[in-house]
Amino acid sequence: MSAALKVDLRPLAREDAGAFCRLVIALAEFEQLPPPDEAAQARLVEDALGAKPRIEVWLAFANEDADPCGYMILVETYSSFLALPTLYLEDLFVLPERRKMGVGGTLLSKVVGLAHERGCGRVEWTALDWNVNAQQVYEQRMGAKRMSEWFLYRMTREDMQNLLKREAKQPSRSAR
Numbered sequence: 001m002s003a004a005l006k007v008d009l010r011p012l013a014r015e016d017a018g019a020f021c022r023l024v025i026a027l028a029e030f031e032q033l034p035p036p037d038e039a040a041q042a043r044l045v046e047d048a049l050g051a052k053p054r055i056e057v058w059l060a061f062a063n064e065d066a067d068p069c070g071y072m073i074l075v076e077t078y079s080s081f082l083a084l085p086t087l088y089l090e091d092l093f094v095l096p097e098r099r100k101m102g103v104g105g106t107l108l109s110k111v112v113g114l115a116h117e118r119g120c121g122r123v124e125w126t127a128l129d130w131n132v133n134a135q136q137v138y139e140q141r142m143g144a145k146r147m148s149e150w151f152l153y154r155m156t157r158e159d160m161q162n163l164l165k166r167e168a169k170q171p172s173r174s175a176r
Contacts, residue, residue, distance in 0.1 A: 005062040005098070007106040012057035016068065017045045020057060023071045027093040031128065048073075058110060060094065060103050070094035070103045074111060076120075084121030087114060092125070108142060126152060 012020055021041040028035035036044060047054040060070035073090040089111050094103045115123045127134050138144040155163070 005101045005103065006064070007103050008061045008064070009058050009106060009110050010061070012048050012059055012071075014045075014049055016059055017049070019067050020048075020059065020071060021045070023059075023068060023093060023095070024091070026095060027091060030093070030096075055090070058107065060107055062098055062101070062103060069098040070107060072107045072111060074114070076118075077124075079121055082121035084119065087111060087118065087120045087123050089123065089125035104137070105141075108137075112142075 021036070021044065024041070024044060025035040044055075048057045054075070056074040058072050058074070059068035060072075061067075062069045070093055072092045075088050075090055077086045077088050078084075079086050092104065092107055092111075094107075112123055125138075127138060135146070139146060
């Protein structure tokens with residue numbers, strides 16, 4: 001493991017928008033996914049900094065560097081059984097050259113601290129099945145528990161449109 005860095009975290013500011021989008025693109029490359037196009041990048045920034053924010057973005061800066069080396073996106077959900085909010089970690093990414101230096105751990109500690117301060121009943125996130133390094137950090141270093149009784153389901157925008165088209169063709173069902 002390399003030497004720890006001095007890591008400062010701060011919420012996304014308008015002047016950091018370009019650097020934030022570059023980090024999101026780097027995450028897409030790491031996950032071998034298509035990166036967000038210009039329109040999606042603009043939506044990301046607006047969803048974080050607009051009049052009605054949908055996401056909360058934190059940036060990590062190492063050793064007083066001008067550009068961030070990592071970020072996380074948070075959203076709040078709600079547990080009806082706990083009757084408490086849940087802080088959901090959507091993304092956590094650190095540039096490869098800054099990994100194993102304490103940046104990711106600082107971001108993870110921040111999300112846990114924020115959840116605790118806000119009275120959340122839990123913190124949740126997902127990990128890709130092939131990202132064994134992240135899984136080991138979550139389970140061994142943090143003490144997080146992998147959920148086996150819940151399966152993640154997803155519908156893409158196209159899936160949603162297809163379902164709505166199919167339902168529109170069916171006889172009307174009244175909501176009860």
